[in-house]
Amino acid sequence: MSRELSAEFIGTFTLVTAVCGAALFSAPSAGLIAVAFAVGLSVLAMAYAVGPISGGHFNPAVTCGLVAAGRFSGGKAIPYIIAQVAGGAVAAAVFYVILQGAPAAGKWNTFLAASNTYGGTGFSMLSVGLIEIVITALFLLVIVSVTSPRAPAGFAPIAIGLALVLFHLVAIPVSNASLNPARSTATALFGGAAALQSLWLFWVAPIVGGDRRRGGQMVARRIRQRSGQSVSEELIAVILRHRYRLRASPITRFRRKRVMTLVTVSGGGKALRRVRTHPHTPSVPAFAAA
Numbered sequence: 533m534s535r536e537l538s539a540e541f542i543g544t545f546t547l548v549t550a551v552c553g554a555a556l557f558s559a560p561s562a563g564l565i566a567v568a569f570a571v572g573l574s575v576l577a578m579a580y581a582v583g584p585i586s587g588g589h590f591n592p593a594v595t596c597g598l599v600a601a602g603r604f605s606g607g608k609a610i611p612y613i614i615a616q617v618a619g620g621a622v623a624a625a626v627f628y629v630i631l632q633g634a635p636a637a638g639k640w641n642t643f644l645a646a647s648n649t650y651g652g653t654g655f656s657m658l659s660v661g662l663i664e665i666v667i668t669a670l671f672l673l674v675i676v677s678v679t680s681p682r683a684p685a686g687f688a689p690i691a692i693g694l695a696l697v698l699f700h701l702v703a704i705p706v707s708n709a710s711l712n713p714a715r716s717t718a719t720a721l722f723g724g725a726a727a728l729q730s731l732w733l734f735w736v737a738p739i740v741g742g743d744r745r746r747g748g749q750m751v752a753r754r755i756r757q758r759s760g761q762s763v764s765e766e767l768i769a770v771i772l773r774h775r776y777r778l779r780a781s782p783i784t785r786f787r788r789k790r791v792m793t794l795v796t797v798s799g800g801g802k803a804l805r806r807v808r809t810h811p812h813t814p815s816v817p818a819f820a821a822a
Contacts, residue, residue: 533608537615540587542660543578544619547590548718550574552627555646555719560639568700568709576693583689590713592616597672597742603679615715620718628722647723648710649730660707661737667699668711668741710734 554562554570579588587604589595592613598604624643634640650660674695678688696711703709710716716734720727 533611534633536586536608537611538588539582540599540612540615541622542621543575543582543586543588543590544616544714545623546578547574547712548620548623548715549627551715552624552719556627556631556641556643557634559593560641564701564704567704568697569727571700571709572693572695572697575696578688579689579692586612588689590616590619590714591738592714593668593712593738593742594672594675597668598676601672601676603676614712617717620714621721624718624722642821643719643722644724644727646708647719647727647730648708648716648734649723649726650707650733651730652726657733661733663703663706664710664734664737665741667703667709671695671699671711673740686821707734711738713738 550570550573551567554567557571558566575588575590578590578807582588586597589598589604589612595604595609595612595616599606599609631640631643641672648660652659675681675688675692678691699711700709713735716731718822720731720734
């Protein structure tokens, strides 16, 4: 566990290093493209470097989203998030010290300019919150899809890094592109009162956006409550049709190496009729919604 937390610390430290370095020193001359590529390339590099150790989350919203998707243990989530926030805060502190020694005649940004805020002369809280929810949901969709066993092996960090570049190019003009509560916390610590007052939104919106499987979990609970069948939330991949009318759909259960088939009924208000289990079915890749 200590190796995993160290990997998350280092990965998030590198990500926030990219954010602070590019936003404070490169952006005034190179623009938002410098920040977008710095963030995307940092995640790509760290995903290859330490991803095999910890899974390469580097982001509390990613950790929470993977827990909701059944792809990560909930018991590890809090230690991971603490390591991520600590890594980001240390990186921001390093760049705060560096900024104090910058020449006065230079063209540099402040930590407030590098922070995520809303209101004032910027976009409204609604606009900022909405774009953070949307781009984080899309980011988690990319992560869950490209790390599925069905995806080509070895290319996930490239897809994730390029997706992060894309989402930063879209969101920097609106919200300064958080997608990551640890990143927002790191810059807010040195960005002053305005950044700290806005920080809550950049915890709530990315985590809400990342929890893309909540609807499936609610369906699983409803099936279990109404039918008495024990259906695992992390295995639910139901296709909703006209008031919970479902087709027979194979649900893979990779941990126990069996396939469960949900047998549906025609009435939208009726409970699931039964679950057919095929315990001897060969193991197949775990389901990951695309």
